[in-house]
Amino acid sequence: MSNPSLTNRAGTKVATFPKWLEPLVMLAPAGIWLSLLMVIPTLLIFQLSLVPGIRPGQVVNPSGLDNYFKIFQPGYLPVLGRSLFFSISSTALCLLLGFPVAYWIALMVPKRWQNLVLLGFVLPLWTSSLLRSYAWITILRPTGVINSLLKAIGIPPLDILNREPAVLIGMTYSLLPYMVLILYASLEKLDRRLLEAAADLGATPQQAFWKVTIPQAKSGIAAGSLLVFIACMGDFVNPELLGGASSMTVARLIYNQFLGATQNWGFGSALSMMLILIVSVAIALQVRYGDSSLRG
Amino acid sequence: MLSTIPSSTSLTRRQFLRASSVALIGFGLSGCGWTLAEVRPATQPRGNKDELYIYTWSSYVDDPLLEDFATLTGIRVIPDIFNSNETMLASFQAGKGAIYSVIYPSDYKVAEMIEKGFLSELDSSRLIGLDNILPKFQNPVYDPGNRHSIPISWGTTGLLYDADTLNPGPEDWRYLWENQDKLDRRITLLDDVREVMGAALKSLGYSYNTTNPDEIRQAYEKLVKLKPAITAFTTDAWKERLLAGDLYLAMVYSADAVRLIKENPGLNLKYTVPKSGTSLWSDTMVIPKTAPNPDAAYAWINFMLQPAIAVDVTERLYFATPNQAAYDQLPAPLRDDRSLFPPNEIIEICERIIPVTPEATELYDQYWTKLTSS
Numbered sequence: 001m002s003n004p005s006l007t008n009r010a011g012t013k014v015a016t017f018p019k020w021l022e023p024l025v026m027l028a029p030a031g032i033w034l035s036l037l038m039v040i041p042t043l044l045i046f047q048l049s050l051v052p053g054i055r056p057g058q059v060v061n062p063s064g065l066d067n068y069f070k071i072f073q074p075g076y077l078p079v080l081g082r083s084l085f086f087s088i089s090s091t092a093l094c095l096l097l098g099f100p101v102a103y104w105i106a107l108m109v110p111k112r113w114q115n116l117v118l119l120g121f122v123l124p125l126w127t128s129s130l131l132r133s134y135a136w137i138t139i140l141r142p143t144g145v146i147n148s149l150l151k152a153i154g155i156p157p158l159d160i161l162n163r164e165p166a167v168l169i170g171m172t173y174s175l176l177p178y179m180v181l182i183l184y185a186s187l188e189k190l191d192r193r194l195l196e197a198a199a200d201l202g203a204t205p206q207q208a209f210w211k212v213t214i215p216q217a218k219s220g221i222a223a224g225s226l227l228v229f230i231a232c233m234g235d236f237v238n239p240e241l242l243g244g245a246s247s248m249t250v251a252r253l254i255y256n257q258f259l260g261a262t263q264n265w266g267f268g269s270a271l272s273m274m275l276i277l278i279v280s281v282a283i284a285l286q287v288r289y290g291d292s293s294l295r296g
Numbered sequence: 297m298l299s300t301i302p303s304s305t306s307l308t309r310r311q312f313l314r315a316s317s318v319a320l321i322g323f324g325l326s327g328c329g330w331t332l333a334e335v336r337p338a339t340q341p342r343g344n345k346d347e348l349y350i351y352t353w354s355s356y357v358d359d360p361l362l363e364d365f366a367t368l369t370g371i372r373v374i375p376d377i378f379n380s381n382e383t384m385l386a387s388f389q390a391g392k393g394a395i396y397s398v399i400y401p402s403d404y405k406v407a408e409m410i411e412k413g414f415l416s417e418l419d420s421s422r423l424i425g426l427d428n429i430l431p432k433f434q435n436p437v438y439d440p441g442n443r444h445s446i447p448i449s450w451g452t453t454g455l456l457y458d459a460d461t462l463n464p465g466p467e468d469w470r471y472l473w474e475n476q477d478k479l480d481r482r483i484t485l486l487d488d489v490r491e492v493m494g495a496a497l498k499s500l501g502y503s504y505n506t507t508n509p510d511e512i513r514q515a516y517e518k519l520v521k522l523k524p525a526i527t528a529f530t531t532d533a534w535k536e537r538l539l540a541g542d543l544y545l546a547m548v549y550s551a552d553a554v555r556l557i558k559e560n561p562g563l564n565l566k567y568t569v570p571k572s573g574t575s576l577w578s579d580t581m582v583i584p585k586t587a588p589n590p591d592a593a594y595a596w597i598n599f600m601l602q603p604a605i606a607v608d609v610t611e612r613l614y615f616a617t618p619n620q621a622a623y624d625q626l627p628a629p630l631r632d633d634r635s636l637f638p639p640n641e642i643i644e645i646c647e648r649i650i651p652v653t654p655e656a657t658e659l660y661d662q663y664w665t666k667l668t669s670s
Binding site: 059082159244264265 | 330332383412436483533536657663668669
């Protein structure tokens with residue numbers, strides 16, 4: 001792409017775009033893709049969210065913010081709270097479980113084995129998420145795998161399925177590979193000479209970890225947490241299958257408004273915009289602080 | 297890793313936000329008047345005459361049935377499966393609907409689809425065997441005179457339980473509240489607002505289709521009391537757990553219950569239609585106005601109306617046929633199965649769930665959200 005013009009075999013010049021237009025040619029497919037499949041649909045959802053109580057087949061006539069006010073009615077706020085609880089907790093769990101793994105792969109596993117070990121971690125993503133949730137039902141149910149094992153060694157059974165821990169287990173399991181991949185990418189570039197210098201200057205391994213390793217991995221931690229958080233906010237499979245009688249989340253509520261008996265696409269759209277807003281705030285925080293941590 | 301990306305995008309994002317917020321406001325307030333999810337008939341008939349696309353529940357077709365039809369008529373049937381009426385209608389309206397010539401909506405959805413003008417009026421001169429349909433299904437409230445729909449299956453909503461654990465078993469919805477201690481986290485109810493709220497309404501002596509806010513609130517409060525017993529609201533994730541003995545009881549549709557009982561003769565599973573009444577449902581076959589191949593659609597409906605075929609599918613797929621001639625030919629064990637064919641005195645106190653006003657729908661949704669999130 002560095003050549004402004006190309007010469008064909010016969011030696012004649014082939015006309016090409018001016019240099020300043022070249023990036024446009026490269027960017028156009030992605031731009032068209034994004035505007036057709038993201039920008040326009042989002043705008044349509046926004047427009048629908050301004051129509052109170054619209055159902056399929058009705059004329060779209062935006063009239064106000066009623067749908068947004070409805071979100072703040074007493075019944076719906078706890079749903080938002082539960083979604084945030086599930087997402088933040090799962091993100092924290094993924095970070096706690098994923099960091100040691102990524103650290104181990106990036107810094108302790110020999111280079112030639114690293115890709116294989118990473119592959120092993122990503123392997124579960126090759127199966128459907130629905131299937132993985134059903135597998136957890138089999139593992140967690142009262143007479144399931146875990147409780148059979150516990151019974152065999154004489155420990156009283158755990159009643160986890162259809163409770164909040166089951167949802168956290170399912171979400172954490174589903175999203176752990178993403179966290180590990182991103183943390184690995186940032187830990188792999190860790191400058192080991194800084195660790196050696198820290199040791200030379202008398203830092204204990206703990207001090208070196210908190211003052212050298214963590215700051216260098218900060219952008220990876222932020223990016224991984226963000227990705228897991230966003231995916232958790234939109235997950236409705238795990239809460240529905242593993243959650244109990246009290247597991248309504250924003251994603252499930254949105255599903256009910258579009259494909260449930262309620263058929264209130266306007267309210268569903270307002271909830272979707274709310275979800276987009278929450279996720280955007282998370283991204284904004286990442287852009288603001290993830291960035292400054294690198295500079296500072 | 298992200299060192300360069302955020303700094304370069306934060307600028308463009310800011311510009312983008314500024315430009316787009318202006319655009320959004322304009323867009324949100326202008327551009328009125330388009331119709332959400334409008335279904336337009338395909339101008340060119342799609343596909344060829346030898347292909348028939350049908351949109352159905354998973355339990356109504358299997359390979360032998362499709363092969364029989366292909367042998368008889370030379371028409372290849374391509375079934376697509378939906379798992380709720382709402383999903384079906386949403387994808388029908390989203391534009392996918394124009395490829396189907398036969399759809400299987402349930403009773404109340406038939407009424408809604410007629411009202412929206414999606415269904416073609418059936419030409420009874422082209423249908424053979426209509427008089428075989430049981431009289432009580434000849435003139436349903438959702439489609440008087442069966443002018444747009446032909447019933448294919450019917451059933452009830454009830455309680456499926458493990459009769460070894462629960463003995464005596466339930467006879468009515470009331471059983472759930474009376475035996476709540478025994479049932480602690482051992483039951484599932486359907487993931488369906490109207491079915492669950494309706495059961496509570498019925499046990500209080502009210503109608504499934506009430507729009508009275510006070511009655512709906514009472515039903516909600518009654519369900520709140522039952523919460524400790526309910527381990528989940530689910531329409532199909534109960535099967536394996538009931539078979540494993542983790543659940544004692546599940547609120548299910550009769551067709552699912554009968555199939556599970558027949559497939560597991562070793563277990564002592566029983567199905568009860570609650571005494572104080574329950575919801576009655578029918579699934580039907582309809583031809584949408586947008587049907588690309590109406591001739592094949594009529595051939596399919598006529599095929600399904602044949603008593604011999606109806607007997608065949610009832611024996612194989614265990615759904616209750618509304619076909620009198622077929623019912624008479626069924627082997628005695630199936631014909632006398634009160635789970636599959638409940639007696640008339642029970643049917644008389646059952647109700648069909650019909651759509652309620654938008655205000656009531658809203659109220660049901662609010663209570664349902666509260667019930668499933670508190």
